[in-house]
Amino acid sequence: MTKATRRGILAVVVALVLVGFGAGIGVVVGDTLGVGRGDRDLAVAWAARVLLVLALAWVVIGAASVRTRLVRRPGAAGARASWLAASRPWRARESTLGLDSLDLWLLFLVPVALLVATRAVQTSFLSWTHLAVVLGAWAVFAIVLRLCVWRRSPWPVIAAVGGVVVLRCIVTLVALSFTGPGGYWDAFWTDPVARVGSIAIAFALFVWVFVAAGWALSTQIGVRRATGSVLAAVGAGLALPSLVVAIVGLERSSTMWNDELGMLPWGVARILGVTTALELPASTGWFAAGFGTLLAVVGVLLAVRWRPRTAT
Structure with missing residues (x-):
């Protein structure tokens, strides 16, 4: 069994364990989650759908670029690095080698812009407090990681963290894209299966951010x-x-x-x-x-x- 195969099996096992924990959390919290704002349902849902299409396009381009000539297109190499680093963080370092300035900027800006926009849509553009707390925590996390990398290239860990952030935003945007009489959020969370499944995947991806960051860094330090x-x-x-x-x-x-x-x-x-x-x-x-x-x-x-x- 090759080292790549062992790493792949380990990654799948970790992912399944995280999804299992997330499902347990989803069952425990039950119907306590959900914020309904019926007066803003349509606008919020459409904003979420637009962001969802853009996020999916970034992921699809990255996945398709792994084995096709699409990687030669402007920006496609950055999407490829994001996808590889998120799904196979042990390849984060090699995936960022040779990227030009456009790809590097996209590798950083796409996850940041998507995170800010998703959080703004999630709060119906009403809560600066939520944005300040969440984005402040992410900013501190990123700064400390950058200091730990120090003189080595920060792009492998940026690719890994940014790639997973995009995937987690997609899960949130799928939920926000639903509308209903009880509110855009309530319409989705009233279905127990959808609620537990979404929480399980969201939790797994949240923890996977840190797993991917550590895995990507381990190849350097x-x-x-x-x-x-x-x-x-x-x-x-x-x-x-x-x-x-x-x-x-x-x-x-x-x-x-x-x-x-x-x-x-x-x-x-x-x-x-x-x-x-x-x-x-x-x-x-x-x-x-x-x-x-x-x-x-x-x-x-x-x-x-x-x-x-x-x-x-």
Whole structure:
């Protein structure tokens, strides 16, 4: 059995395990998810459909370019690198070799633009708080990873992370493309099978972002340092936004978020308070920041290159 075959089998096993965990989460959360905004259904659904077509085009071009001459077209090599790095992260380094400036820019800008647009559509263009928290966490994650790579090429990990981000955005956009009497989100989530399946795939792809990032980095800096780099990036990405939320106040932050998205009825949110209604401890933000900091410290210790002592 070749090394490529073993890696492929390992990747499939990891993916199946992640999907299984995601399905379990989907069953547990049940009908508690969903934000319906019937007044914006049609506009949101069409915006999601346009983004979905563009995202699928990027993925299809990348997959088709692996074994066809399409790779010679402008931008196709970048799509190919994105697809290979996302589906086979151990090939991320080789997939980015020889890319011209256009392909490199697309490799970076397509996932970033799609992530921002998908989050904006998901919140019906109403929640700057959601965008600030989510995009801030992604930005911190990316910056820490870039620092860990340091003098080596950052493009393999950019291709791996960006490729998976595109796939995860596609899952979200499929759900947002549905419309119905109860709201664009409710119309999709009222079907238990669709709800559990979507959560399972979304969860698997979310975790696969970090698996792919570490796998891509391991070909450059080794397994230990790659694992540490990803842990440090995840920890920092969790700690800093959580710290901001904790300083501002969990109740105040949750209220702002709820006012923008309408997750809870206005009366319930104002009378009971969002944290009380959702049974969230007031110290949740501090706990999250502390856990993220601990994770980042452990990651840094693993990512540091320890030089052996020289004999005297």
